[in-house]
Amino acid sequence: MTRALSQTSRPLQALVDLAAMTHNLAQARARAGERPIWAVVKANAYGHGIENAVRAFAAADGLALLETDEAQRARAAGWRKPILLLEGVFASRDFALVNELDLTVVVHSMEQIEMLERLPAAAPVAIFLKIDTGMNRLGFPAALVPAARARIAALPHVRVAALMTHLANADREHGPAPTVQEQHAALQALVPDWRGAWSVSNSAALFLHPSRGAESVRPGITLYGASPAPGVSAASLGLQAAMRLQARVLAVRDLAPGQCVGYGSLWTAARPSRIGVVACGYADGYPRATPEGMPVWAGGRRVPLVGRVSMDMLTIDLSGVEGVEVGSPVELWGRNIAVDELAERVGTVGYELLSALPARVREEVACD
Numbered sequence: 001m002t003r004a005l006s007q008t009s010r011p012l013q014a015l016v017d018l019a020a021m022t023h024n025l026a027q028a029r030a031r032a033g034e035r036p037i038w039a040v041v042k043a044n045a046y047g048h049g050i051e052n053a054v055r056a057f058a059a060a061d062g063l064a065l066l067e068t069d070e071a072q073r074a075r076a077a078g079w080r081k082p083i084l085l086l087e088g089v090f091a092s093r094d095f096a097l098v099n100e101l102d103l104t105v106v107v108h109s110m111e112q113i114e115m116l117e118r119l120p121a122a123a124p125v126a127i128f129l130k131i132d133t134g135m136n137r138l139g140f141p142a143a144l145v146p147a148a149r150a151r152i153a154a155l156p157h158v159r160v161a162a163l164m165t166h167l168a169n170a171d172r173e174h175g176p177a178p179t180v181q182e183q184h185a186a187l188q189a190l191v192p193d194w195r196g197a198w199s200v201s202n203s204a205a206l207f208l209h210p211s212r213g214a215e216s217v218r219p220g221i222t223l224y225g226a227s228p229a230p231g232v233s234a235a236s237l238g239l240q241a242a243m244r245l246q247a248r249v250l251a252v253r254d255l256a257p258g259q260c261v262g263y264g265s266l267w268t269a270a271r272p273s274r275i276g277v278v279a280c281g282y283a284d285g286y287p288r289a290t291p292e293g294m295p296v297w298a299g300g301r302r303v304p305l306v307g308r309v310s311m312d313m314l315t316i317d318l319s320g321v322e323g324v325e326v327g328s329p330v331e332l333w334g335r336n337i338a339v340d341e342l343a344e345r346v347g348t349v350g351y352e353l354l355s356a357l358p359a360r361v362r363e364e365v366a367c368d
């Protein structure tokens with residue numbers, strides 16, 4: 001449990017399967033070989049809870065995340081190995097926590113170098129220097145790399161633990177430029193003299209592209225059992241869904257032909273129908289844009305969504321489905337309904353659905 005113990009009995013939980021997370025890390029390990037693995041746990045471990053990640057990813061070499069709050073939670077949960085701040089510090093005052101929590105920081109801008117220059121020399125800090133090799137988001141562009149390295153080399157309290165870049169198109173085999181190969185080549189060309197560690201691969205690079213020497217890897221999404229790439233199922237990569245979003249049936253309605261369900265009366269019963277009202281809506285992270293027919297898992301089978309998803313509820317067609325009553329569990333996503341299947345139907349990715357899980361959905365460690 002990562003949030004204050006809730007008293008609510010509203011039947012909706014994100015059940016987190018620690019064994020699946022550990023299994024997925026082992027899948028990453030099988031591909032990474034000897035390379036160090038930084039398990040990416042930003043956005044509350046993609047919705048699974050930092051504390052759960054600390055337990056499940058004990059075999060990782062480090063954790064990578066975004067905010068000092070999350071680093072603090074990881075340390076409080078007992079994580080003793082390195083922690084990387086993926087965007088570095090946002091303000092000079094963050095260095096107090098960097099020091100106290102012994103964090104490694106990404107340095108991606110001259111502004112961050114200026115903050116390092118103003119630090120008292122007594123405070124040693126390990127950095128990942130981030131170089132932009134074509135994503136054009138964070139990192140030093142080619143022209144600034146020599147100046148950035150020279151300024152950092154002049155700081156005796158700063159140790160460059162690795163050179164890092166981020167890949168724009170690792171999720172596609174023949175994607176647009178820059179390709180994985182082009183970004184690797186650009187990195188080598190910019191720092192031909194570098195003999196230290198590298199950090200390049202995200203999940204898609206680790207799972208879909210061949211091994212890349214001695215670099216450390218930064219998988220995120222795959223550790224939670226979702227796909228890093230369109231058209232590639234998580235199951236085909238040997239991954240297991242780590243979250244089951246589970247609600248229960250709040251009410252059952254028998255409709256006569258011609259009766260409608262929900263806002264806008266979008267769905268009309270063509271024949272005598274049984275409708276289940278499920279305690280999950282768009283305020284719980286289930287997209288309002290979900291089209292009719294999207295399956296949920298109830299009574300041991302796929303059951304279609306009908307009508308419009310509302311804020312707190314959605315409706316399913318239980319006609320002909322045995323054994324689903326008020327109180328029966330319904331899986332919105334999990335082992336039976338891949339989060340990627342729902343994501344694809346609404347034009348997004350599993351990343352968004354998992355990481356945007358709202359606070360009102362309780363995470364609980366699954367016991368089965």
Ligand SMILES: *Cc1c(COP(=O)(O)O)cnc(C)c1O
Nearest residue numbers: 040086166202203218219220221
């Ligand atoms: C989020 C993130 C990752 C992990 O990406 P996945 O696609 O989830 O594996 C790796 N590196 C950086 C810099 C990130 O921000």
